[in-house]
Amino acid sequence: MRVVQARNAGFCFGVRRAIETAERTAREAGGAPVHTDGPLIHNAHEVARLGRLGVHPCADPAALPAGATVVVRAHGIPPARRAWLEGLGLRVVDATCPRVAGIQRICREAAAAGRRVLVLGDAGHAEVVGLLGCAGPGAAVVDGPAAVEALPDPGAPVTLVSQSTQAPERFRETADAVRRRWPDARIADTICRATRDRQGELGELAAGADAIVVVGSPESANTGRLASLAAALRPTVVVDSAEDLRAEDFAGAGTVGLTAGASTPDAMIAAVRARLESM
Numbered sequence: 001m002r003v004v005q006a007r008n009a010g011f012c013f014g015v016r017r018a019i020e021t022a023e024r025t026a027r028e029a030g031g032a033p034v035h036t037d038g039p040l041i042h043n044a045h046e047v048a049r050l051g052r053l054g055v056h057p058c059a060d061p062a063a064l065p066a067g068a069t070v071v072v073r074a075h076g077i078p079p080a081r082r083a084w085l086e087g088l089g090l091r092v093v094d095a096t097c098p099r100v101a102g103i104q105r106i107c108r109e110a111a112a113a114g115r116r117v118l119v120l121g122d123a124g125h126a127e128v129v130g131l132l133g134c135a136g137p138g139a140a141v142v143d144g145p146a147a148v149e150a151l152p153d154p155g156a157p158v159t160l161v162s163q164s165t166q167a168p169e170r171f172r173e174t175a176d177a178v179r180r181r182w183p184d185a186r187i188a189d190t191i192c193r194a195t196r197d198r199q200g201e202l203g204e205l206a207a208g209a210d211a212i213v214v215v216g217s218p219e220s221a222n223t224g225r226l227a228s229l230a231a232a233l234r235p236t237v238v239v240d241s242a243e244d245l246r247a248e249d250f251a252g253a254g255t256v257g258l259t260a261g262a263s264t265p266d267a268m269i270a271a272v273r274a275r276l277e278s279m
Ligand code: SF4
Pocket: 012, 013, 014, 015, 074, 075, 097, 098, 099, 100, 164, 165, 192, 193, 194, 195, 262
């Protein structure tokens, strides 16, 4: 099969930076283990590769010895959690994506001004948890216009932000619903450029392909969003690795469009591409 690969497939700037930070921290540790506060990124293959370099996800930082090093992942953490980690005597290395840090800053400033922050995002996702931790009391997560309409009146001016990887169309609909209810609301479109480019390229990819393959981990929210947007355009197959590909899923397909989530390593994309080209 012929494969057309998206220009923006794979690691975004923030994920690449977090991985480089973890690798550098491991080198500086000279063989001592380096921990990450939860998995550094949502990709088991990359987490396993980092494990071979001495970087390990930690589920319970309270069990680590004082002085141990903990890397904060690209998604960021709430300020209270950072204070807790430091209070345990751990050395905290911050690999929060600067763009996520920027959204956290908007949340902090809105909360300090007495505003109610609404976050368009996936409840429970690490980035959203971090944003809520900066957004003060009364902050809420919404997943679209219906959730905005169902909110009780916040009794304060409203600021809307977005998780960095939400779909722009969903943000537009949500912002419209917010403006209808609170015409004086502040709307901060904080969807990341990397997300826009990746999702925006799907139309072009689909136009020249019979099917789309999205490479990424089942735990990756942005991969899931990319896959559902792709599925609206062309038959779409989501795989975590080349081993997941099945020839029968591509019967009659001459050209396949290939893209990948923001936490998918280049090596996984290359392996999937090679396997598709061999079919
Ligand atoms: S998607 Fe954007 S904001 Fe989120 S980690 Fe990647 S570069 Fe940073």
